[in-house]
Amino acid sequence: MQQIVAMDVVTADQVDLVALTGPSCEPTVLTTFTGGQFWEAYPERLVEQSYIDVGDPAVVVISGTDVPSPCSMPLELSQSAEGDAVRCSDGVFAYSASTRTWQPITTLALRGFSWLDSGDGGLAPEIIGGVADSSDCAGLQLFTFDAAGADFAGRAWGCAPVEGSSSISIATGPTAIWVWTGDRTAVSGDDGETWNTF
The missing domain is CATH 2.130.10.10 (YVTN repeat-like/Quinoprotein amine dehydrogenase)
Known part of the structure; x- marks a missing residue:
């Protein structure tokens, strides 16, 4: 993992992170259902997430869609x-x-x-x-x-x-x-x- 760009605390046990991973820093979703003990990647869930595009701050990703930032x-x-x-x-x-x-x-x-x-x-x-x-x-x-x-x-x-x-x-x-x-x-x-x- 290279950088965390968004975090959503869903419950006491579940936390979703949007993180840049791998040598090309591609965004993915990392989720724990065990309060941080174990993590699993769910790249298909990026369409549910909103975050600032760190590569181009003039773009905000809203539920997986690029939107011009205000x-x-x-x-x-x-x-x-x-x-x-x-x-x-x-x-x-x-x-x-x-x-x-x-x-x-x-x-x-x-x-x-x-x-x-x-x-x-x-x-x-x-x-x-x-x-x-x-x-x-x-x-x-x-x-x-x-x-x-x-x-x-x-x-x-x-x-x-x-x-x-x-x-x-x-x-x-x-x-x-x-x-x-x-x-x-x-x-x-x-x-x-x-x-x-x-």
Whole structure:
């Protein structure tokens, strides 16, 4: 394996990776059903995956189909049953499979983002992302955004006590949200009111 370009945590035991493998760095799907103990290649499942084409960042692969990116250098892609969204330096864009167009969600320069878990194990049609250097937050200010682009300014969700200037990853689950940056992780189980860090 040369490089991991996308990851989808399906269950506690199943994780799907889109990875570049072999001497020619061809993309394939690697899946574990044993929590990472054993992995198997499923190249035929590439048609189900969405990821940024690292060979040509101006192209985003959406469910196996090449689509022009909404920006020249996409930073991050988040895939869910609700759809696919891309984070760029000038905002976040969600892809509509029906119209084959990108819908702007926010023009804020987010430091990380994810689809928001609805709380019942499913994903709500909302995106959560972080903004550094907010006057109201000494760490990373989190906002939620309607995936239809109805509220570009977003709604303040909580202040994660992490350094906001480095690389950031955000993930959500039915009972908590995780924010990673460097060697620090912050977890909130009460909609950003309080945080545990480790």
